[in-house]
Amino acid sequence: MSHRIGLTATTIVASKWGGATNHGLRTGGMQEMFRIEKDCDRVVTRLRLSGRLESDLIASIRSAMSDCAAQKILDLSEVTLVDLGVVRFLIRCEDEGIELVQCPPYVREWILRERAEGE
Numbered sequence: 001m002s003h004r005i006g007l008t009a010t011t012i013v014a015s016k017w018g019g020a021t022n023h024g025l026r027t028g029g030m031q032e033m034f035r036i037e038k039d040c041d042r043v044v045t046r047l048r049l050s051g052r053l054e055s056d057l058i059a060s061i062r063s064a065m066s067d068c069a070a071q072k073i074l075d076l077s078e079v080t081l082v083d084l085g086v087v088r089f090l091i092r093c094e095d096e097g098i099e100l101v102q103c104p105p106y107v108r109e110w111i112l113r114e115r116a117e118g119e
Contacts, residue, residue, distance in 0.1 A: 036061065040068035050078035055085030065098070077102030087114055 034057055037048040045068040047061065065072050074093060082090075087110045094100060094111075103111075 036064050038064050038068075043069050044071045044073060045069045046073040046075060048075040048078065052081040053079055053086045054083055055089075058085065058089050061089075072098045073101055074098060075101050076104060076107060079104055079107065082107055082110070084114075087111055091115060091118075 033052045034054070035050040037050070039046045039048075045065060047064055049061070053061075061074075072093075074090070087107065090100060090103075090107070091111055091114060
């Protein structure tokens with residue numbers, strides 16, 4: 001049996017309704033487009049990102065990463081779509097030492113191409 005002392009788990013859901021973004025719990029009539037699941041202990045903060053990542057959600061991701069452990073991991077295993085702003089954000093994350101895990105192949109390729117164009 002495993003215990004993680006000081007573990008905090010949070011889920012943030014962002015949905016779009018009529019062009020506006022609602023950060024919070026999923027409500028009736030709204031289609032969930034993006035979710036953050038946060039696991040935080042004294043050593044590692046891990047965010048599992050799910051759904052469509054769009055540039056207007058970067059502040060929410062940054063906010064979720066800001067409090068907790070120094071070592072940060074972004075798990076992209078359930079990401080279905082990203083835009084250019086998100087790719088550039090992911091590049092900055094890697095440059096800041098944030099680990100990207102389970103990165104979809106098309107996102108990794110896009111990151112590599114953006115890095116090559118920036119050189």
